[in-house]
Amino acid sequence: MFYAIGDIHGQKAQLERAFALIDADGGADAPLYFVGDLVDRGWDSAWVIQTIMDGQAAGKPWHCILGNHDLMLHQFVTAGNVVHPEILSRKSWLHHRLGGCRTLASYMGGIDIDHPEWISWDHANEHGLDPASPELIAAFSDAAKMAVPADHLNWIANLPLYLDAPDGHRFVHAGIRPNVAMADQTRSDLIWIRDGWLDYTADLDAMYVHGHTALDFPQHHGNRINLDGGAGYGRPLVPAVYDGTGWFTLDEAGRAPLRP
Template sequence: MLSLARKLWAEAISGGSSTGPFGGRGGAASVPRGMRVYAVGDIHGRLDLLDQLLGQIARDADQAPDLLKYLVFLGDYVDRGPDSRLVIERLACGLPPVFGAVFLRGNHEDTMLGFLSDLRVAPGWLTYGGDATLESYGIPAPDPEAPPEHLLQAQMMLNSLLPPHHRAFLTGLRNHLTIGDYHFVHAGVRPGVPLDRQEDKDRLWIREIFLTSRADHGKIVVHGHTIAPEPEMLHNRIGIDTGAYATNRLTALVLEGTDRRFLCTV
């Protein structure tokens, strides 16, 4: 059973189908047998909460030594909170080796990468949290309305101070992942569009049309991006952005077989 779980995970992370004999939406949604998946919501520079939640996950995983354990991070690792640099370092280099891990791209990582090459991105990025990311790398954050030369200086400094393995981590982020009957993505999907034909802009930014849809998307969509005070579990989606940077509540969804439960920092 573990060898089959490994095979299905390998297919999932390589872009193949991971539904296999345990998928299909005829019954309760599930992940493959022999596997436990921990999906982690938006971190936004809160290393303290990330480490706290990882500790909870490790203790939880210790109770199931015979299962393969996997982490799926839903994006928005940077901005707003004080420790974006250290969050990237932890995710890139400091996760427990007993877990497989996949990292999805959030709109904040996408915008940070855009800032590295396009100054037109600067005002928007600085307005919604990029200033905290710059400061985490020791770079004074200019005002969003600062003269172009000040924005250029910040851009040049970030390009210089961003470690190569941080850049590789950011550029290597995936936009989506399917495991069994679940589809993991940062923001959501556009109703009526097949999952393999979704536009990346929607995967990173979509809100209302997805959040209010009652449509069956083909899989249950697990997402972050839109803050709610509690995890949201609907028939077609599960939202786990609980606003960690402001609420101190970072959430993980735990999936095993047909079971679903949550781990939260508060």
């Protein structure tokens, strides 16, 4: 038996609720898999990362893979990178829709997220600013380097791109390029893919459990399971359990089957 949690996106209260549901189901000491995207959009990204790190350090059988938002945090702090070719809208990581500002605020205790400079960054077009301005990026990047702990950055840098789990399950953040060997998958596909993956209905070499594409509720698609229930957009974070016979979601009423 093992448990899994979809994209958390800095939602402290929702993660605490998910832990409580898992504990109530008898899974306090069971393996737990996180599908990535721990940060952005919510207000408590630093707390989420620290909590998972602390759990692992305490010997809990917790496993986590890299999400694209986790990578964006790492790349901004280490290299000042805010623009990613996979984002077709060309919005920067610090745009309010992607949520990087809230992640930085979670590390910079006491910062006023409603300060005009932050509003200008969040809504650059309305305020006539260039979200890719080198001066603006440098100012935020310098502040981030001072605020984000090195152990958080090292932990993110060492997160795997996928993990195998019992009974033919494989965890990956976004998905895979179908009919391509795992050794030949690119990082970009594994943490960003949608086209060619979400519409793929044929059998795969494993049951892929992923997140990345927000739904209203986790869904079993037959050849894959998407656990991103939209916590980054204010919907509940729904933990799930595989008990050896099938998949179930958890809420205060107990287990509910998660079937194709």
